Amino acid sequence: ETLDKGLEKSKTSFFGKLSKVVAGKSKVDDEVLDDLEEVLVSSDVGVNTTLKVIERIEERVAKDKYLGTDELNKILREEIASLLSETNLGEETEFTVPQDKKPYVIMVVGVNGVGKTTTIGKLAYQFKKQGLNVVLGAADTFRAAAIDQLQVWADRVDVPIIKQSMGSDPASVAFDTLQSAVNQNADVVIIDTAGRLHNKVNLMNELTKVKRVMQKVVEGTPNDVLLVLDGSTGQNAFEQAKQFTAATEVSSLAVTKLDGTAKGGVVIGISDQFKIPVKYIGVGEGIEDLQVFNKFEFVDSFFK
Ligand code: GDP
Numbered sequence: 001e002t003l004d005k006g007l008e009k010s011k012t013s014f015f016g017k018l019s020k021v022v023a024g025k026s027k028v029d030d031e032v033l034d035d036l037e038e039v040l041v042s043s044d045v046g047v048n049t050t051l052k053v054i055e056r057i058e059e060r061v062a063k064d065k066y067l068g069t070d071e072l073n074k075i076l077r078e079e080i081a082s083l084l085s086e087t088n089l090g091e092e093t094e095f096t097v098p099q100d101k102k103p104y105v106i107m108v109v110g111v112n113g114v115g116k117t118t119t120i121g122k123l124a125y126q127f128k129k130q131g132l133n134v135v136l137g138a139a140d141t142f143r144a145a146a147i148d149q150l151q152v153w154a155d156r157v158d159v160p161i162i163k164q165s166m167g168s169d170p171a172s173v174a175f176d177t178l179q180s181a182v183n184q185n186a187d188v189v190i191i192d193t194a195g196r197l198h199n200k201v202n203l204m205n206e207l208t209k210v211k212r213v214m215q216k217v218v219e220g221t222p223n224d225v226l227l228v229l230d231g232s233t234g235q236n237a238f239e240q241a242k243q244f245t246a247a248t249e250v251s252s253l254a255v256t257k258l259d260g261t262a263k264g265g266v267v268i269g270i271s272d273q274f275k276i277p278v279k280y281i282g283v284g285e286g287i288e289d290l291q292v293f294n295k296f297e298f299v300d301s302f303f304k
Helices: 002-006 008-022 030-042 047-064 070-088 116-129 144-157 170-183 200-217 235-247 266-274 295-303
Strands: 104-109 134-139 188-193 224-230 252-256 278-282 290-292
Touching: 008 030, 030 047, 030 070, 047 070, 047 266, 070 266, 070 295, 104 116, 104 200, 116 134, 116 144, 116 188, 116 224, 116 252, 116 278, 116 290, 134 144, 134 170, 170 188, 170 200, 188 200, 200 235, 224 235, 235 266, 252 266, 266 278
Parallel strands: 104 188, 104 224, 134 188, 224 252, 252 278
Antiparallel strands: 278 290
16 A cells, blocks of 8 residues: 555546546547547656557557447556566566575666665665665765765665765775675675766766676676666656666666656656666655555556
8 A cells, every 4th residue: 555655646647637538438539549648648658658558549449449438447557567568577576686696786877866875775775674685885986975875874774885985986986895795795785876977978988897897806797787767757767768778788777756746657658668677666755665666556556
């Protein structure tokens, strides 16, 4: 029920608009489809994904000849779940830490302000609750505040953090962090990185170097590159996903701030467009407010 609560705004808005679309209508006609398109786009599902959904519904209307509006919710739900299936495999997709892959290294990327530090803190807390030893690495050395904020979370969760002074080489921090994790036989390493998008080549070079140095310490790392996106920023989140996927190989997504937005549809669009699974969603500022993304629950929360 926390998911329902967290997604209250997305839910009421999306569902509210959806019920208006079919109000007083007995069948799915062009007008209903046009209105539906508008609802999806305004919920930030994204134009491409919206058109895909509409096309699929049109096909079903054509096949069934007469499609009642009662069935629209059901069909919409099936189509959205099927779009998400292509990236999320229908399972809960939280990070699992194989014992033969210790330390399991997660490199976290994303621009400032999206909730990167908060997500790292919440993740560390979840791992710790599972009995795993976590080490944080403050490789966002561009801003002093980033290091300080990560320290605050390290203290709160009570996990070690490896850091250097502001302006030091991020790759060197990553190296120290992995070395320390190996020495203390840690299970999980979470590395924060700077997300300055103003220079794509620099971003790419920096992330590539950080990865290369990690591999020197532990082969095959990072095991995951987690991109954090702010779900309340709609099209900006799409743009950031585009830039980061061009700069580095992103393997999973965390979409934050879904508690404060009427635009939860962004999760559907981004997952569909980039074919990268959404692993976590942020539904608040608290330490517990990170949920493993479950597509069935997510889609259902819109239609309940
Ligand atoms: P960073 O610059 O990307 O590291 O961003 P921070 O982690 O410092 O977060 C920026 C702001 O967003 C802070 O005030 C966080 O409390 C807030 N925040 C992060 N995640 C969420 C979320 O899921 N929901 C809400 N409501 N706020 C969040």
